Amino acid sequence: xxxxxxxxxxNKQTGSLLDEMNLDNKNLQNIGVEILPVHTGGTVHAKxxxxxxxxxxxxxxxxxxxxxxxxxxxxxxxxxxxxxxANRQFHIFGLTILPxxxxxxxxxxxxxxxxxxxxxxxxxxxxxxxxxFHTVWTDVFTWLEExxxxxxxxxMRLDQSKMSxxxxxxxxxxxxxxxxxxFMTAFSFVAYFTDAYDLxxxxxxxxxxxxxxxxxxxxxxxxxxFAGILREQTCIGFCPYARIQGAMIxxxxxxxxxxxxxxxxxxxxxxxxxxxxxxxxxxxIDCNLCVAVCPTGVDIRRGQQxxxxxxxxxxxxxDSVMDKLKKPRGLIRYASLAEFAGQKLPPLFKRxxxxxxxxxxxxxxxMLVYGxxxxxxxxxxxxxERSPLFVQMSDGSIQNKWTIKVVNKSNEVIHADISVTGPAxxxxxxxxxxxxxxxxxxxxxxxxxxxxxxLTETSTPVYIHVKDLNNDEISADYETAFLSPKKR
Amino acid sequence: MAHHNPWxxxxxxxxxxxxxxxxxxxxxxxxxxxxxxxxxxxxxFYALYYPTIPLTNGTGQFTKGVAGWTAxxxxxxxxxxxxxxxxxxxxxxxxxxxxxxxxEIMKDDELKSYAVATSKVLxxxxxxxxxxxxxxxxxxxxxxxxDDWLWGGGIKQIEATLINGRMGxxxxxxxxxxxxxQEVDDVTDYVIALSEGKGGDAAYAAxxxxxxxxxxxxxxxxxxxPLAPAGAANLTDHVWRFSSDRDTIKxxxxxxxxVKKNGEYIExxxxxxxxxxxxxxxxxxxxxKRLAVYVHSLxxxx
Numbered sequence: 017x018x019x020x021x022x023x024x025x026x027n028k029q030t031g032s033l034l035d036e037m038n039l040d041n042k043n044l045q046n047i048g049v050e051i052l053p054v055h056t057g058g059t060v061h062a063k064x065x066x067x068x069x070x071x072x073x074x075x076x077x078x079x080x081x082x083x084x085x086x087x088x089x090x091x092x093x094x095x096x097x098x099x100x101x102a103n104r105q106f107h108i109f110g111l112t113i114l115p116x117x118x119x120x121x122x123x124x125x126x127x128x129x130x131x132x133x134x135x136x137x138x139x140x141x142x143x144x145x146x147x148x149f150h151t152v153w154t155d156v157f158t159w160l161e162e163x164x165x166x167x168x169x170x171x172m173r174l175d176q177s178k179m180s181x182x183x184x185x186x187x188x189x190x191x192x193x194x195x196x197x198x199f200m201t202a203f204s205f206v207a208y209f210t211d212a213y214d215l216x217x218x219x220x221x222x223x224x225x226x227x228x229x230x231x232x233x234x235x236x237x238x239x240x241x242f243a244g245i246l247r248e249q250t251c252i253g254f255c256p257y258a259r260i261q262g263a264m265i266x267x268x269x270x271x272x273x274x275x276x277x278x279x280x281x282x283x284x285x286x287x288x289x290x291x292x293x294x295x296x297x298x299x300x301i302d303c304n305l306c307v308a309v310c311p312t313g314v315d316i317r318r319g320q321q322x323x324x325x326x327x328x329x330x331x332x333x334x335d336s337v338m339d340k341l342k343k344p345r346g347l348i349r350y351a352s353l354a355e356f357a358g359q360k361l362p363p364l365f366k367r368x369x370x371x372x373x374x375x376x377x378x379x380x381x382x383m384l385v386y387g388x389x390x391x392x393x394x395x396x397x398x399x400x401e402r403s404p405l406f407v408q409m410s411d412g413s414i415q416n417k418w419t420i421k422v423v424n425k426s427n428e429v430i431h432a433d434i435s436v437t438g439p440a441x442x443x444x445x446x447x448x449x450x451x452x453x454x455x456x457x458x459x460x461x462x463x464x465x466x467x468x469x470x471l472t473e474t475s476t477p478v479y480i481h482v483k484d485l486n487n488d489e490i491s492a493d494y495e496t497a498f499l500s501p502k503k504r
Numbered sequence: 505m506a507h508h509n510p511w512x513x514x515x516x517x518x519x520x521x522x523x524x525x526x527x528x529x530x531x532x533x534x535x536x537x538x539x540x541x542x543x544x545x546x547x548x549f550y551a552l553y554y555p556t557i558p559l560t561n562g563t564g565q566f567t568k569g570v571a572g573w574t575a576x577x578x579x580x581x582x583x584x585x586x587x588x589x590x591x592x593x594x595x596x597x598x599x600x601x602x603x604x605x606x607x608e609i610m611k612d613d614e615l616k617s618y619a620v621a622t623s624k625v626l627x628x629x630x631x632x633x634x635x636x637x638x639x640x641x642x643x644x645x646x647x648x649x650x651d652d653w654l655w656g657g658g659i660k661q662i663e664a665t666l667i668n669g670r671m672g673x674x675x676x677x678x679x680x681x682x683x684x685x686q687e688v689d690d691v692t693d694y695v696i697a698l699s700e701g702k703g704g705d706a707a708y709a710a711x712x713x714x715x716x717x718x719x720x721x722x723x724x725x726x727x728x729x730p731l732a733p734a735g736a737a738n739l740t741d742h743v744w745r746f747s748s749d750r751d752t753i754k755x756x757x758x759x760x761x762x763v764k765k766n767g768e769y770i771e772x773x774x775x776x777x778x779x780x781x782x783x784x785x786x787x788x789x790x791x792x793k794r795l796a797v798y799v800h801s802l803x804x805x806x
């Protein structure tokens with residue numbers, strides 16, 4: 017490999033650690049340097065060319081506009097999506113989720129984790145290439161950079177030039193716009209946790225709390241830093257998902273891939289002089305456009321690699337060249353290793369990984385639907401008194417005491433009426449019906465008496481029922497144990 | 505560790521394991537060294553500012569820092585902040601507790617739960633030693649969570665009990681002190697039967713006669729049930745003041761409760777005293793009411 021590595025390189029645009037390294041150097045191998053095909057030649061300034069995947073990337077990226085818009089939507093007099101940590105209430109449009117229902121969050125996380133796994137198993141790093149906020153933000157940042165500073169070669173010259181007033185004049189507007197986007201990103205994030213309009217109002221009167229200020233400032237700085245400065249280095253060096261997803265890809269996964277058989281041996285087309293034999297070249301003309309457009313600076317012709325975020329931009333680039341050459345498209349295309357090996361891909365529903373992933377996703381989804389459908393607007397807890405566990409009353413009956421806590425998860429006031437059922441002769445005294453404001457907890461004491469003769473065990477189940485006097489449909493039951501002394 | 509060093513110019517220390525794992529002699533990064541030295545400089549100021557150097561005078565103390573900082577002072581300062589906040593936040597409720605009567609407090613749900621919530625520590629400090637947590641009671645110390653009250657379970661009566669304490673007394677061997685051993689035995693059987701609802705059985709006629717003769721009914725009522733709660737136990741219910749054990753019951757009848765002779769308790773008498781808490785509690789005007797509400801809420805208040 018090291019013999020001919022320079023053969024195909026005429027572009028200083030990308031360099032790889034591999035290129036600079038003598039791979040036969042036993043020394044380096046012994047030290048354990050991980051030999052990775054990583055771009056090390058400074059900032060990647062990728063060329064932008066139009067195409068199918070470019071268009072697709074803009075469409076998927078535009079989903080993120082919702083991040084900036086949603087905080088301003090209202091619903092029923094409150095922010096439509098509001099994670100109100102102070103009052104421990106999550107509002108999602110008409111839905112209010114209290115901490116009691118937070119297990120559904122686990123289901124949401126499970127669902128999306130498996131969605132990531134399933135989509136990666138089928139079509140590679142779809143998340144990385146099209147949806148990931150880092151990819152999208154970096155994409156927008158570099159797009160702006162091109163608007164302000166020009167084409168990649170111009171930008172590279174600018175980067176290499178000495179610091180001067182001219183340089184600052186060119187760079188300043190870009191930095192200002194980047195900073196504005198970074199600030200809006202941070203602001204919009206925080207606006208999901210507190211009222212957005214109020215947050216704006218308090219910005220101009222300088223009344224932000226310390227948490228808000230710190231979160232917004234640090235998010236602004238990190239957005240600017242990651243999307244503007246670190247860029248592809250985040251994907252290569254920081255992001256765990258990049259590595260995890262790399263491990264989820266198998267030979268049946270379709271990823272942007274270079275058709276080695278069709279493309280090699282690569283080489284520039286030369287006019288054949290008379291008498292000379294035309295060289296037997298593949299379809300790749302080694303124009304290096306696929307490398308020039310890559311936002312992470314990888315060479316896809318080296319095969320699928322962890323630097324590749326599978327954004328498909330090299331496919332656009334190669335297709336445009338193939339069109340010019342009047343050759344069929346698809347020298348670089350979405351394909352699997354199995355396809356190159358001439359195997360037939362089994363249909364999706366016959367692949368074990370897809371089946372397992374979808375099954376778990378289905379479970380999480382079903383649990384979510386179940387949770388949302390059965391989410392009771394009322395939550396009942398009965399805490400048994402711990403000392404004394406039971407008391408003998410003067411008439412010989414046994415009394416147990418509970419603290420009843422009723423959580424009102426609805427948006428209406430609840431007048432909770434408590435009743436108890438259990439063994440014969442059971443009588444109870446509940447503190448009068450409790451009135452609970454929306455989102456609040458009401459509590460009262462419950463005393464239950466059962467004649468000693470009607471108790472056969474030391475622990476007898478009793479059932480506490482709570483009903484809303486305003487709305488018959490709102491009720492909750494709680495099974496608890498009535499404790500009594502051993503019979504003598 | 506190998507002695508052969510195939511990498512002499514690499515700057516390794518010559519310590520080589522497993523052929524190729526070797527220790528290099530690279531200097532630490534500059535930022536690391538700078539913070540290392542900064543640590544030394546910080547220590548000097550730290551030692552001046554905080555109590556740091558142990559004194560050898562045997563007191564276990566340390567040199568005073570220049571600012572006079574001590575951990576206990578910081579604790580007191582922090583505690584004061586908390587206390588001031590608490591006093592400020594609940595000033596109106598405390599005010600109400602002081603100015604309203606217990607009966608009025610019981611009518612105000614919010615104030616009532618405030619009184620209950622703020623009583624737990626007081627109850628633990630002053631009451632739970634005898635009456636146990638939650639009013640569970642202890643041998644000889646009444647259960648507060650049941651509905652059997654010697655002196656009445658109304659909120660006013662509980663308050664009165666707390667203020668002045670209670671000391672019941674029961675004379676030994678009947679009101680006249682003239683019951684014989686046989687008569688004590690009979691009447692013991694009779695009161696146990698009363699509690700079981702069998703007081704009318706012919707088998708206990710002798711005991712019933714003793715009950716009348718010993719003038720027990722003067723306090724415990726003609727049917728074993730006191731006419732008003734004035735310290736005498738209700739003999740017809742299932743709750744026993746001291747114990748349901750026959751020997752204890754007989755002992756109480758024989759030697760009485762709190763029986764004194766020449767200012768001294770007589771031998772064998774059952775002692776049962778509830779102290780007056782108006783002298784014992786801090787800030788009794790408020791705290792008596794608070795505790796009365798708490799005791800009333802334990803499960804048996806009437």
